[in-house]
Amino acid sequence: MNQPIEMSMRNRTGIDRSPVDSQKMIDAANAYMPSSRGNGSALMDVEARYIQEADPVGTVAIPGTLKGAAKATMQMLAGRNAEVLVDKLGERLAFERTGTRLYDYFINKCEAAKSGAPISIDTLKRFRHEEAQHFMLVAGALESLGADPTSQTPGADVSAVASGGVLQVLSDPRTSVDQCLEAMLNAELVDNAGWDMLVKLADDMGLDDMSRDFQAALNEEDEHLMEIRQWYEQSTLAQAGVI
Incomplete structure (x- = not known):
């Protein structure tokens, strides 16, 4: 499982491994060319019609409480679409659970x-704990808006x-x-984005309170990204014999 990258005769995926059969x-x-002319545009037209006629992946659930409905209405009256925030929170919730x-x-x-x-296994365990905490943070944010954190949003579906x-x-x-x-x-x-x-x-x-909490989570995610990137680079360079 952790053997270094190696060349092996077991890999028979390339065409050069069997020049006689590949030529056949x-x-x-070449002998059986398509019987009709075309460049695939007809298939793209069919796909375009499917795209235009398709239903969306899903919708954001209506707030289940009067408090939530009132907050959403206030945001909409102020020119803000609260459902976008709820959708992105649902997306992050799904991702943190997976994370x-x-x-x-x-x-x-x-x-x-x-x-x-x-x-560092200890560092990985800390990152794991922080991911779980981020999940709870997002769930609490959804509840504070009157949204149901168990409701799957379109963003959550796509994220999964x-x-x-x-x-x-x-x-x-x-x-x-590696x-x-x-x-x-x-x-x-x-996750960082x-x-x-x-x-x-x-x-x-x-x-403001939510933004401050999210910034704290982003700071932790910055560290996750930095460490994982550094480990990845060090491990790859070591395998290549560069360091």
Whole structure:
């Protein structure tokens, strides 16, 4: 699982591995050319119609309390769309829940692999704890707006799909610590940008306490990103024999 990147005869994916058979495949492809002319534009037209006629991924739930409805109405009267903030909070909530699981998988991977990569397990455990705290912070922010944190927003739905690939990398027993580091770097880059957007939204909507809490979370996410990036670079350069 944590063997260095190596060349192997087991990799038979390239066309050069079988020049005779690959030439037969090329000859067959040249012999049976498409019977009609076209450049794929008709398929793009069909896809465009699907895009134009498709329903949205989802909607933001109506606030379940009078308090929440009143706050949302006040924001809308002030020219602000509170549903955008609720959607982004729902997105962050989903991501932080996944982020906590990512760190669970990564910690277990590092401990089981006994990798020589420059990674601190104690630091990873702290990051995991902070991700869980960020989840609770976002849930509390949604409740303070009168929104239901158990309601899935469109952003939460899309976020879950987008982060699914990272989760698969971390949970795959075949992936190395170094490969998982790269996947974690992808997750932290997205997470950092998400918190930065929440700070801007809360600040522009005059939610000063929320903005201050989000900035504190962003500061912690900055450290997550910095450490993961540094470990990733050090580990890759060490494998390449550069350092």
